[in-house]
Structures are given as structure tokens and as C-alpha cells.
Amino acid sequence: MLSRVAERLYWSARYLERVENTARLVSVYDDLLFDLPKNIEVSWYNLIEILSGEELFEQRYKVKDERNVVKFLLADDTNFNSMLSSLKMVKENIRTTRDAVPRETWELINELDLYAQQNIKQGINRSGRHDFLNTIIEGCQKIIGLFAGAMRRDSGWHFLIMGRYLERADMGTRILDAAVSLMLQSEPEARIQLGQVTWSKVLKSQSAYLDYRRTVRTSINGAKATTFLMNDLCFPRSLAYCLGQIGEAATKLPRAGLITAQVDKLLEFDYPINSSEDLDEDFHNHLNDIQIAIIEINHQITENWFHFRQGDAA
Amino acid sequence: MEKLTSHYQSADFFDELIDDKGTARSPAKQLLGYLDSLSEDELEKRRLTAEATIQEMGISFTVYTEEGNIDRAWPFDIVPRTIEASDWKIAEAGLKQRLTALNLFINDLYHDQNVIKDGIIPEHIIKDSKNFRPECVGVSPAYGVWAHICGTDLVRDENGDFFVLEDNLRVPSGVSYMLENRAITKRVLPELFENESILPVDSYTSQLFDTLASLSPRDIENPEIVVLTPGIYNSAYFEHAFLAQQMGAELVEGSDLFVDSDDCVYMKTIDGPERVDVIYRRIDDLFIDPEAFDPESVLGVAGLMRAWRAGNVALANAPGAGVADDKVVYAYVPAIIRYYLNEEPILNNVETFLCDDPEQRAYVLANLDKLVVKPANESGGYGMLVGPHSTKKEQALFAELITKNPRNYIAQPTLRLSTAPTLISKGVLEPRHLDLRPFILQAKDTYVTTGGLTRVAMKKGSLVVNSSQGGGSKDTWIVETKGQ
Numbered sequence: 001m002l003s004r005v006a007e008r009l010y011w012s013a014r015y016l017e018r019v020e021n022t023a024r025l026v027s028v029y030d031d032l033l034f035d036l037p038k039n040i041e042v043s044w045y046n047l048i049e050i051l052s053g054e055e056l057f058e059q060r061y062k063v064k065d066e067r068n069v070v071k072f073l074l075a076d077d078t079n080f081n082s083m084l085s086s087l088k089m090v091k092e093n094i095r096t097t098r099d100a101v102p103r104e105t106w107e108l109i110n111e112l113d114l115y116a117q118q119n120i121k122q123g124i125n126r127s128g129r130h131d132f133l134n135t136i137i138e139g140c141q142k143i144i145g146l147f148a149g150a151m152r153r154d155s156g157w158h159f160l161i162m163g164r165y166l167e168r169a170d171m172g173t174r175i176l177d178a179a180v181s182l183m184l185q186s187e188p189e190a191r192i193q194l195g196q197v198t199w200s201k202v203l204k205s206q207s208a209y210l211d212y213r214r215t216v217r218t219s220i221n222g223a224k225a226t227t228f229l230m231n232d233l234c235f236p237r238s239l240a241y242c243l244g245q246i247g248e249a250a251t252k253l254p255r256a257g258l259i260t261a262q263v264d265k266l267l268e269f270d271y272p273i274n275s276s277e278d279l280d281e282d283f284h285n286h287l288n289d290i291q292i293a294i295i296e297i298n299h300q301i302t303e304n305w306f307h308f309r310q311g312d313a314a
Numbered sequence: 315m316e317k318l319t320s321h322y323q324s325a326d327f328f329d330e331l332i333d334d335k336g337t338a339r340s341p342a343k344q345l346l347g348y349l350d351s352l353s354e355d356e357l358e359k360r361r362l363t364a365e366a367t368i369q370e371m372g373i374s375f376t377v378y379t380e381e382g383n384i385d386r387a388w389p390f391d392i393v394p395r396t397i398e399a400s401d402w403k404i405a406e407a408g409l410k411q412r413l414t415a416l417n418l419f420i421n422d423l424y425h426d427q428n429v430i431k432d433g434i435i436p437e438h439i440i441k442d443s444k445n446f447r448p449e450c451v452g453v454s455p456a457y458g459v460w461a462h463i464c465g466t467d468l469v470r471d472e473n474g475d476f477f478v479l480e481d482n483l484r485v486p487s488g489v490s491y492m493l494e495n496r497a498i499t500k501r502v503l504p505e506l507f508e509n510e511s512i513l514p515v516d517s518y519t520s521q522l523f524d525t526l527a528s529l530s531p532r533d534i535e536n537p538e539i540v541v542l543t544p545g546i547y548n549s550a551y552f553e554h555a556f557l558a559q560q561m562g563a564e565l566v567e568g569s570d571l572f573v574d575s576d577d578c579v580y581m582k583t584i585d586g587p588e589r590v591d592v593i594y595r596r597i598d599d600l601f602i603d604p605e606a607f608d609p610e611s612v613l614g615v616a617g618l619m620r621a622w623r624a625g626n627v628a629l630a631n632a633p634g635a636g637v638a639d640d641k642v643v644y645a646y647v648p649a650i651i652r653y654y655l656n657e658e659p660i661l662n663n664v665e666t667f668l669c670d671d672p673e674q675r676a677y678v679l680a681n682l683d684k685l686v687v688k689p690a691n692e693s694g695g696y697g698m699l700v701g702p703h704s705t706k707k708e709q710a711l712f713a714e715l716i717t718k719n720p721r722n723y724i725a726q727p728t729l730r731l732s733t734a735p736t737l738i739s740k741g742v743l744e745p746r747h748l749d750l751r752p753f754i755l756q757a758k759d760t761y762v763t764t765g766g767l768t769r770v771a772m773k774k775g776s777l778v779v780n781s782s783q784g785g786g787s788k789d790t791w792i793v794e795t796k797g798q
Contacts, residue, residue: 002570003582095372096546099559110372155584254585308582 001155005097007306009156012093012101013163018086020140021171022073025050027133028205030126035197040190042182044069050178051081067124074123083136084120087113102150105143112139158249162301165249169242170294175202176226177287180279183222195276199225206237222276230271239290243267246297258300266293317350318357322735324745328474330395330734341396341793344510346735348503349393354741361737364392364502373494374552388491389786392502395734395748395768399513399794405468405476405752406762408661411651413464413754416481416638418654420460423637424450434653435646439670442721443640444691445484447599449606450634453623456529457757460635463522463594464754465489468766469664470732477664479729479749480644484636485596489518489753490553491787492767493560499789511794513764518753519560522594525757526561529628530591537591539563540581542571544597544613554596563594573617577624592628593618599633641690641724642668665727669720678725679716682709685725687716700777702728731777734788736770747771749779750790765790 029047036042045064048057053072056079061068074083087109094101094109116136122128123136144164151157179202186194200220203209212220212228215235232238247263250256271286273279322332331342338346349357365387373388422429423440430437440446465486467479496515500507523539530537543554545567558565570581571590580587595602601611606619621627637643645666651659667674667685678685687699699712716723733745752766768790769779779785 001584002564002566003584004567004570005564006584092546095555097565098555099563099565103559106372107370111370114369305584 001100001159003306003308005100006155006159007302008093008097009100010159010163010301010306012090012097013160014167015086015089015093016140016143017164017167018081018171019083019090020137021168022051022081022083022086023133023136023140024205025171025175026070026073026123027130027137028201030129030133031204032197032201035201037193040186040194046178046182047073049181050174053079053081066126070129071124075120083123084116087116100156102146104146104150108139108143108146112136112143115139155253158252159305161249162246165242165245166294166298166301168237169239169246170291172206172229172237172239172242173287173290173294175205176229177284179222180226180284180287183276183279184281184284191276195222196220198222202229208235208237211235222279223273226279227273230273240267250301253305255304258304259297262293262297262300266290318352318354318741318743319346319350319735322743322745324733326472327730327745327747328470328472328732329745330397330470330732330748331393332735339396339398340795341398341791343795345394345396345506345791348506357737358740360502361392364390364498367498367501371494371497372552373491373498375491375549388494389772390495390498391736391746391770391772391786391788392499393735393737393743394499394503394789394791395750396791396793397765398796399792400796401476402765402792404660408476408478408659409466409752409754409762410760411655411657411660412466412478412481412647413461413756413760415651415654416464416483416647417459417461417756419650420635420638421454421458422654424453424460424634429650429653432653434649435643439640439642439646439721440637443637443643445599445634445636445640447634447637449619449623450632453632455632456531456628459756460632461638462525462529462630462632462755462757464631464756465751465766466754468661468750468752469729472730472732474732476661477729478644478647478661479664480641481639481647482751483631483639484598485550485631486751486753487550487553487596488751488767488769489763490556492751492753492763492765492790493518494556495767495787495789510791513792513794515764518763519557521755521761522557523561523563525755525759525761526563526592526594526628526630528758529630531625531628532589532591534591538581538589539592539594540566540571540590542566542568542593542595542597542602542615544568544601548596550596557594568597568612568614571615571618573615573621577617577621577626579615579618579621579627590627592630594630599636602629602633636691639691641666641688642670642721645724664729667725669716669723669725675716675720678723679713681725682712684728686728687712687723687725690722690724700728729777734768734770736772736786736788744774746774747777747779748788765792 025047044066047069048054057072060078072079076082077085079085091109091113094105098106119132122132147160179198182198183191199222203212203225206229216224216228218224230239233240235241243263243266247260250259331339331346333339368387368390374385375388419429429435461483463486465482465488468476469479470476493515526539527537541554541558541563543551543565555565566581571579573579579590581590597613600607602614603616603618604611604614605616622629645668648659648663651657667678669675669678683701685701689697699708731747733747735743736746738744748768748770750766750768753763755761768788770786770788771777771779772786
């Protein structure tokens with residue numbers, strides 16, 4: 001497989017996952033606002049912080065309100081991480097690797113991109129937002145489903161897997177971090193009230209609610225939800241699962257050593273969370289370290305397979 | 315209910331589907347009968363289906379504009395153009411004959427140049443040709459074939475006879491649209507495919523694959539074949555990707571390849587370098603190798619010509635094949651056919667005046683308002699003068715251009731291009747001019763597409779069919795009607 005094609009497949013998967021996760025994130029916040037007691041203030045601006053978009057946001061907007069935040073995350077074309085920008089990147093990457101993915105991929109991504117562009121107003125206005133975001137998430141899943149059902153498990157597939165799960169691990173830890181920050185910011189007496197709602201939304205945002213119920217079998221609290229989302233080996237959106245997928249995909253490719261070593265190191269790391277008190281500043285720093293390690297894995301993937309060194313030649 | 319075709323009239327032109335008495339020609343009978351049976355609304359529904367299909371399939375081409383490159387949906391008319399299979403057989407034989415002769419001619423030019431020595435074509439025509447490549451002299455590509463893929467433009471005159479308008483031997487495009495047009499039409503008019511004998515077109519990509527594979531310099535079972543594209547901003551990128559995908563070949567850009575010290579071409583893969591055997595290049599000669607040609611070019615691969623000359627990689631089309639693409643050479647093709655094959659040309663050329671010849675030039679200069687003037691080596695319909703539609707000022711400009719550089723211009727009478735019914739607005743069929751670009755493959759064997767790409771001038775009365783100039787297209791049906 002061409003290094004360039006491998007790189008573009010990897011990035012199409014990352015951007016596709018980013019589209020889905022951005023939609024999930026906005027959706028869960030939207031939902032959260034309906035359920036929170038009136039006296040608790042939740043700022044939409046948290047979302048900008050989760051996604052490290054403060055600087056760019058503040059260049060563009062004066063008011064940190066819902067409309068601006070949602071617009072920035074979904075529609076803004078100066079924000080290269082916005083949903084529409086990410087979709088455009090999926091499209092561009094697929095466009096240049098159409099010969100390496102199932103034929104229908106191109107049609108599906110076009111459909112999704114057209115839909116998103118034509119209906120973006122629905123996403124920005126609260127009334128149509130839920131349906132809009134749902135359709136976007138479904139559109140992403142359709143493409144992932146097509147890959148799963150129609151693609152050979154060759155190198156291209158492994159690069160898609162690495163891209164998808166790296167992005168998912170990145171976003172997953174950001175969402176956890178957001179919830180932790182939200183809790184830390186609130187008054188201790190509000191935390192109990194807030195915790196129930198927040199953590200069940202976090203689980204729902206990851207489609208993890210039912211699996212949590214079935215496997216953890218206790219009421220929802222921060223420590224248990226976080227443990228599930230970090231450590232569960234079978235749930236496809238947990239950090240451990242994502243890292244496992246990256247490591248496994250890497251071993252199917254040549255010269256995987258550095259990447260698998262890095263992944264194994266991360267997987268071995270055990271951060272004990274016994275009660276919700278443990279979700280403190282230290283834990284926040286721990287998540288930060290994981291984020292840095294994820295960035296490092298991305299860097300190694302790039303070096304290992306995408307930057308061709310002519311010295312390797314015959 | 316009034317019939318769709320009842321008011322249709324194609325004035326003084328040969329209409330592909332309906333004769334001058336208003337009767338459907340035999341290959342179009344079932345088609346027109348069927349279209350007449352549809353209500354206006356139903357027909358409109360089909361048109362919208364086509365539009366949606368094109369959008370969904372992402373069939374597009376890129377147009378260069380001042381505001382940047384725009385990716386446009388492929389302009390398509392749902393009414394197919396029909397040709398009788400027995401008529402097509404003749405055109406097909408003519409095309410095979412023409413390409414066989416042209417390849418013998420190109421090979422001769424880069425070796426002994428007997429065609430010049432024997433006085434068939436004047437030496438200075440070749441010497442001054444922009445597309446003659448001295449770098450290619452003495453190279454012997456497999457089977458003596460240089461132009462492996464050719465798109466020859468055919469038109470029909472007022473009597474319905476086929477004429478060759480031009481040969482495109484450099485990097486002809488359009489074949490993917492031919493295939494996609496058929497795919498769309500199958501979705502839009504599925505009923506007709508059940509009852510009619512419409513010859514299939516979809517073997518092209520496997521023929522192309524076989525043609526390319528037969529060029530491999532290494533005698534191995536699975537030669538590495540790649541399609542070399544200038545990248546996504548090229549107007550034909552859609553096609554490059556389409557062909558690579560359909561052939562299961564790697565779609566590469568210049569930066570994916572390199573030539574090593576062993577003069578072999580390699581591609582950069584995740585496993586390390588992998589040897590490349592055949593390159594179907596969709597980049598013009600002068601950009602394929604910065605080492606041999608334009609050092610500024612970033613599209614190509616340094617050392618590619620070295621590898622090709624050493625016989626370590628096959629290039630399709632071979633560099634230098636474009637020498638026969640020259641519109642001045644075009645004028646000599648009938649003579650070329652007689653010279654190499656000792657046969658009469660099956661397909662005629664359009665009458666052509668060479669501005670290089672003083673007598674013919676005088677005629678051209680005196681009749682600029684009636685003629686079409688074309689530069690010898692442009693493509694895409696650029697730099698032309700269409701006499702009857704031109705202003706005095708434009709004619710004066712061309713008079714000057716021709717006088718300054720007569721070798722670079724030819725002129726042809728304005729053609730009375732055939733027309734076909736085209737759906738212009740809801741329920742309205744009007745005649746529009748069209749041409750046809752069949753594709754001819756040649757290596758060990760010769761193959762001609764079933765029909766080709768029909769391009770339509772969408773503006774009323776216009777003769778310009780190029781998609782870069784706002785033309786559209788139609789599916790082309792070769793229909794068997796005899797012996798039923």
C-alpha cells in the first residue's frame with residue numbers, strides 16, 4: 001500500500017470519527033440542559049475548552065453563548081475541527097483514495113456532506129438539532145458499517161482502524177475530562193445532584209448507558225462510570241478497547257514495534273479510582289498525560305509509515 | 315396527450331434519431347416510442363433521478379475559473395443517442411485501421427523516418443512539431459506501439475457519414491464518463507434495457523488492464539500497474555481515480571514514485587519500495603520528468619525517462635506519441651494510411667486547409683468568416699476561431715496570428731454537425747449538435763469501445779461540445795436491429 005494512501009485512509013477515519021464525536025458531544029450537552037435543575041449553570045463554553053478551541057473561538061466571537069458555541073463547533077469553516085470542516089476533510093481524503101475503499105463509500109460521504117450542508121441551520125437552531133445530529137451520527141455509522149461489511153482486512157483496513165480508535169480515544173478522554181471539570185467547578189453540595197445527571201449523559205454520549213447497566217450493575221456514579229469508560233475491555237468506546245485496537249492493528253503492519261510498545265505502556269498504567277473523590281486535580285492531570293501519549297502515538301504512526309525514507313530502498 | 319416528439323424538427327442537419335420526415339430511425343424506434351408513452355411529469359421525474367444519481371455518485375469534473383477550481387456535476391441529458399450496429403462496425407474498422415497506421419507512423423518517425431524520405435510528409439512539419447521529442451529517438455516500445463490509448467473525435471455530416479475530426483493521442487480523457495453515462499441511463503430508463511439489444515460498454519476497463527499488462531517489461535504474472543495522476547486539481551481527476559479503481563491498479567502521484575540508481579521505478583509503500591512495471595500516465599510529456607524536461611515541474615518523477623529508455627518501465631502512452639496529435643499531421647493521415655497499409659482510408663478526414671501552404675493560407679485568410687481556425691497543438695477547444703460566430707476584430711487577430719506563425723494553424727469548413735433530440739426544459743425536446751469520442755486501445759491487440767462518449771453542445775445552435783466550455787453529454791447506444 002502506498003504510504004500516501006495509508007496516510008489519507010488514516011486521516012479519513014480520524015475525521016469521520018471526529019464528525020461523529022462532535023455531533024455526539026453537542027447532542028449530549030443539548031440533552032443535559034433539559035435535565036439539569038434550574039439552579040445549576042452549565043456553560044456551553046465548556047465544549048470549547050474540551051476541544052481546546054479557546055483561542056480560535058475568541059478570535060471569532062465576542063459572546064460565549066449557546067448559539068455561537070454550536071455554530072463554531074458544527075458549522076464554522078475557519079475552525080478546521082468543526083463538523084463541516086471535518087466532513088470536508090473526510091470527503092477530500094476519500095476523494096483521493098477512492099480506489100482503496102469500497103465503491104459506495106464515495107456515494108455515502110457525498111450524501112452525508114450534502115445533507116449536512118443543506119441542513120446545517122437545523123443543527124444550529126435548537127428545535128431541529130436533535131434530528132439533525134442523529135442523522136449525522138447515523139450517516140457516519142453507515143460508512144463505518146460499509147467498511148466493516150465490505151472491506152478486505154488488508155493494510156488499508158488497519159490504517160482505518162488505527163485512525164478511528166486513536167481519534168475515539170482522544171475524544172473519549174476529552175469528554176471524561178469535561179465531566180470531571182464540570183464537577184470540580186461546582187459547589188460541593190450541588191455535586192451529588194449534578195453527578196447523577198452528568199455521568200449518565202456521559203455514558204449516553206458514548207452509547208455506553210445500557211452496557212454500563214448490564215455489566216456494572218450498580219447505580220451510576222462518577223468513579224464507576226469513569227472506570228467503565230477507561231478500563232472495560234469489551235466496550236468499543238472505552239479507552240482500553242480503543243488502545244487495544246490500535247495495538248492490534250499495528251501488529252498486522254510492518255515495523256510496528258515502537259507503536260505497540262507505546263500502546264502497551266499506556267494499557268499497563270493503572271490509575272486507581274475508588275470513589276468519586278478520586279476524580280480530582282490529579283486525575284485531571286492523568287487524563288492530560290494520556291492525551292499527550294495519544295499525540296505521541298500519532299506522531300509515531302506518521303513517522304513509521306507515512307514519511308517515506310528513501311534510505312529504505314532496495 | 316400530445317406526443318413529446320411531435321413538434322421536433324432538426325432543420326437542415328442530419329438528426330441521429332429522427333429523419334427529415336419526422337419518423338424515428340430504426341435504432342431509435344423503441345426508445346422514442348417509449349419516451350412518447352411517458353407523461354411530461356414522468357419524464358421530468360426521470361430527469362431528476364438522473365440528476366440525483368450524478369450527485370450521489372459524485373460524478374464530476376473540474377473547471378478552471380478565475381475564482382479557482384470548481385468541481386461541477388457532470389452535465390447529462392437523459393435521451394440517449396442511438397447508432398445502428400452495422401453502421402458502427404464500419405466506423406470501428408476505420409478506427410482500427412487509422413490507429414494501426416498512426417502507430418506505424420510514430421514508430422517510423424523515431425527510427426528511420428522513411429515517411430519523410432519517401433516524400434509523404436515534408437520534413438519541416440515534423441521538425442517544427444511541438445510534440446516531436448528528440449529524447450525518444452531510437453526507443454523501441456513493445457509491439458512498436460506508442461499510442462496505446464487514443465480518443466478519436468468523430469462527427470457526422472448532413473448525410474450521416476462519419477468523419478474524423480481529430481485524434482487525441484496524448485492523454486485523452488472521457489472514457490469514465492462514457493461508462494458512468496451508461497450506469498446512469500440504466501437507472502433512469504431501465505425498461506428499455508429489457509427489450510432492446512443495446513450493446514454493453516463495460517468491458518473497457520478490463521480491456522485497458524489487459525492492454526497495460528501486456529506492456530510489462532518483466533515477464534511476471536502480476537505486473538505492478540499504476541495510474542499516474544497530476545492530482546485532485548486536474549480536471550480529469552475523477553476519471554483517473556475511476557480507472558485505477560476499476561482496474562485494481564494503484565493511483566499514484568509523482569511524489570509516490572522514485573527512480574533508483576538501478577534505473578528502475580519504485581513506489582513508496584508502507585512496506586518499503588516496490589517496483590513498478592507499467593505506468594498509465596495522465597500527465598503531459600513535458601511534466602513527467604523534471605530531469606529530462608521541465609525542471610520546475612513538481613508533478614512528475616525525476617529519472618522516469620531514463621528508466622523508460624532503459625526498458626525498465628512501460629509508459630502508456632509513450633512519450634512523444636503526441637507528435638501524431640498535431641492538427642497539421644492530421645491532414646496527412648489519409649496519406650499515412652495509404653503509405654503504411656497500402657489501403658484506402660475507411661474513415662474520411664474533414665477537409666482541412668494548412669496555413670503552412672501559401673495557396674491554402676491565402677484561401678483561409680480570405681474566408682476567415684466562414685472557417686473554423688484551430689491551433690495545431692491545443693486541446694479542450696481553447697484558442698479557436700469559429701468564423702461564422704466571430705467578430706471582425708477576432709478575425710483580424712487571427713489573420714495576424716496565422717501570418718506570424720502559419721505552421722501553427724489549420725482551418726476547416728464549419729461543419730454541419732449532426733444533432734439529436736435533447737431534453738431542454740420540462741417536456742421540450744430540441745435538436746442539439748453533438749460529436750462522438752470512441753476510445754481505441756492498442757498493444758498486442760486492438761480494441762475499440764462500443765460507441766464512445768457522446769458530447770452535446772447544450773446551447774442552441776452552438777457547435778462547441780467541450781465540457782470545459784459548457785458542453786454536456788449523453789449515453790451512446792449501439793443498437794442491433796437487423797436480423798430480429
